Amino acid sequence: MDEKRAVEIRTRNLGVTFKDNQGRDVLALTNVNLEIYKGEFIALLGPSGCGKTTLLRCVADLQQPTEGDLHIQGMTPKEVRLQKKFGFVFQQPVLFDWRTVKKNVELPLEIMGYTKKERSELADEMLEMVGLKDFAKHYPKQLSGGMQQRANIARALGLKPDILLMDEPFSALDEFTKEKLHEDLLRIWRETNKTILFVTHSIQESVFLSDRVCVLSPHPGRLSAVVDIDLPRPRSLDMRDEPHFNELVAKVRNSFEGGSV
Amino acid sequence: MAAVKKKIGRPKPLRQRIGENKSWQKASAIVLPLALGLLIVLIWQTELLHSWLDTDTFTLPLMDKIGSIMYDNSDKIWANAVDTLKVAGIGLAAGSLLGYLVAIFAALLPRLGQGSLYVIGAFASIPVVAMAPVLNNWTKDVSSDAAVRSMVSKILVVTLICAADMGLNAYRGLTEIKLYSEDMMSIYAAKKRVVLWKLRIPNSIPYVFTALKVSVPASIMTAIVSEYFAEKITGVGRQIRENIVLAQYSTAWAYIATACVIGILAYVLLMAAQTILLKRYH
Numbered sequence: 047m048d049e050k051r052a053v054e055i056r057t058r059n060l061g062v063t064f065k066d067n068q069g070r071d072v073l074a075l076t077n078v079n080l081e082i083y084k085g086e087f088i089a090l091l092g093p094s095g096c097g098k099t100t101l102l103r104c105v106a107d108l109q110q111p112t113e114g115d116l117h118i119q120g121m122t123p124k125e126v127r128l129q130k131k132f133g134f135v136f137q138q139p140v141l142f143d144w145r146t147v148k149k150n151v152e153l154p155l156e157i158m159g160y161t162k163k164e165r166s167e168l169a170d171e172m173l174e175m176v177g178l179k180d181f182a183k184h185y186p187k188q189l190s191g192g193m194q195q196r197a198n199i200a201r202a203l204g205l206k207p208d209i210l211l212m213d214e215p216f217s218a219l220d221e222f223t224k225e226k227l228h229e230d231l232l233r234i235w236r237e238t239n240k241t242i243l244f245v246t247h248s249i250q251e252s253v254f255l256s257d258r259v260c261v262l263s264p265h266p267g268r269l270s271a272v273v274d275i276d277l278p279r280p281r282s283l284d285m286r287d288e289p290h291f292n293e294l295v296a297k298v299r300n301s302f303e304g305g306s307v
Numbered sequence: 308m309a310a311v312k313k314k315i316g317r318p319k320p321l322r323q324r325i326g327e328n329k330s331w332q333k334a335s336a337i338v339l340p341l342a343l344g345l346l347i348v349l350i351w352q353t354e355l356l357h358s359w360l361d362t363d364t365f366t367l368p369l370m371d372k373i374g375s376i377m378y379d380n381s382d383k384i385w386a387n388a389v390d391t392l393k394v395a396g397i398g399l400a401a402g403s404l405l406g407y408l409v410a411i412f413a414a415l416l417p418r419l420g421q422g423s424l425y426v427i428g429a430f431a432s433i434p435v436v437a438m439a440p441v442l443n444n445w446t447k448d449v450s451s452d453a454a455v456r457s458m459v460s461k462i463l464v465v466t467l468i469c470a471a472d473m474g475l476n477a478y479r480g481l482t483e484i485k486l487y488s489e490d491m492m493s494i495y496a497a498k499k500r501v502v503l504w505k506l507r508i509p510n511s512i513p514y515v516f517t518a519l520k521v522s523v524p525a526s527i528m529t530a531i532v533s534e535y536f537a538e539k540i541t542g543v544g545r546q547i548r549e550n551i552v553l554a555q556y557s558t559a560w561a562y563i564a565t566a567c568v569i570g571i572l573a574y575v576l577l578m579a580a581q582t583i584l585l586k587r588y589h
Contacts, residue, residue: 108490127496134494136487144509144587153505154495185587205495 054119054209054241055082055105061113062100062267073266074100078114080260080269082243087235089252089259090245091298097267098245099213105243106132106211118209126209130158133202133240135212139194141186141201148173148182151201158205172200175234192223196230203234210242217247225283228255232281253277253294254286263303271301368557376561384543384565391530391542392569394458398465399526403518405466406473413474414481414507415499424474431471435529439464439536457537464533469522476518480511513588516581523577527570543569 060078063071075097082088090098103109104116107123118126126132141150151169160168173179176196186194195215202210216224232255235242246252252259256275263270275294277285285291318324325331350356351370357363364372377384409427413420430438439460446460484506492502531544540549543566550559 106494108493127494130496132494134491136491138486140485140487140491142485142488142506142509144512146587156505157492157495157497157501 051083054084057116059114063112075267078269087242087256089256091252092262096262096264131208133207133210135202135215137214139198176200210240212244261301270303373560394461394530395526398462402466402469403473406470407477409474410477427471435532439533453538457539461533465529472522473518476514480514481507
């Protein structure tokens with residue numbers, strides 16, 4: 047890593063325990079030590095139950111860690127959330143049916159008290175960026191799943207957040223749409239230079255997109271390896287046919303504790 | 308077999324062609340119900356219905372007779388219809404508002420609020436025939452004017468029925484929100500008030516219409532039934548009863564027909580409002 051780069055997110059011995067239906071303690075995540083640099087693209091990779099979403103939700107202050115600590119730009123997640131520095135893209139597009147695509151993108155700006163003109167301009171800019179300019183006046187139900195997820199990304203980017211948190215955003219999409227959105231996401235990331243935390247269970251996806259892959263293993267959820275992805279940028283889809291890409295995929299796969307998944 | 312026929316190019320049977328005709332599909336939506344209506348008028352007017360039901364034109368007057376009575380008594384019928392509509396309308400508005408407010412209360416403070424929803428629900432499950440006389444009694448000190456007293460009593464019955472319906476439906480609309488939408492609102496540090504205004508209330512609008520589809524007809528039915536027990540003799544429902552007691556079946560039927568017209572018109576209005584207001588939800 048470049049020495050000049052500032053640490054954006056730092057976790058120390060982070061752990062989350064919650065109670066299941068029977069009131070028993072379940073250790074969802076334990077002893078996570080991680081430093082994420084400003085402007086870095088980080089993939090959180092692991093099978094279900096490894097705590098990757100839990101980790102992401104802790105960063106976003108949607109869930110509270112029960113052990114250790116977590117600081118973002120030297121602040122607590124709550125302070126950062128209240129300053130509205132997060133953009134969050136959920137597994138499913140959370141669009142409000144009664145608002146047009148553009149009005150959905152404007153929602154966070156409304157909450158922030160932007161003027162009508164500012165909202166409209168910013169929303170147009172974001173919709174242009176995700177390629178939905180012509181669908182601004184459509185209602186969410188008139189869009190395909192991929193387009194809904196683009197709208198979702200446009201909304202998350204609207205506030206120009208410092209940190210973009212993405213929870214398996216493309217897992218429900220078909221392969222073609224996914225590839226297109228991968229390229230779009232990398233372009234947007236280049237243009238905006240945000241720190242991105244990207245949760246996924248696809249090894250290929252994590253290697254293709256990120257600077258570093260954080261491999262999490264389940265039972266209990268823990269960080270078992272961090273793999274540097276030294277593929278050159280900007281990345282193109284045909285890089286995935288190169289031997290080095292496949293070496294990295296194999297390296298990531300072999301770093302799961304308890305063998306391959 | 309069908310595929311082979313198609314290849315040869317044999318024309319489709321006439322019935323199938325008519326069924327697939329776009330303009331027939333549109334027209335049939337109007338023509339078929341109209342034809343059924345005409346058929347009913349026909350068997351009614353020719354007294355075929357009377358012989359099937361083993362009755363006479365005194366108990367079940369012919370339609371033209373009912374029509375002419377409605378025409379001759381239009382002033383009186385109108386005045387009674389207005390009284391019924393006042394009860395149903397004010398009760399519906401007050402009840403729906405009350406129900407919605409309780410639902411908001413329940414959505415914001417589930418522990419306290421859900422209890423009040425149950426209480427309203429329990430009240431509304433009391434039959435109208437029991438609730439109306441009780442409320443008559445309760446409201447006897449409200450005013451020295453019998454007209455006002457019975458009006459208040461009738462409106463209260465309708466209010467309770469509509470409040471329960473709206474409260475339970477609106478509560479679902481305010482709380483059954485899309486997965487992750489609350490998380491999203493907290494990412495933007497939205498205050499509870501903002502979540503209510505921008506997420507919960509808009510989400511509840513289709514549920515409000517679900518409630519109204521039940522409570523609009525119910526408000527009219529309840530108004531009609533509670534008129535039976537009211538102190539003041541007025542309203543469509545009360546006139547049905549009075550005229551049956553006096554064995555004036557034709558006049559009673561004129562009021563029954565009026566009640567039907569009110570119910571249908573109210574429902575048509577509601578459907579029109581729903582089509583306009585819920586456009587963006589579909």
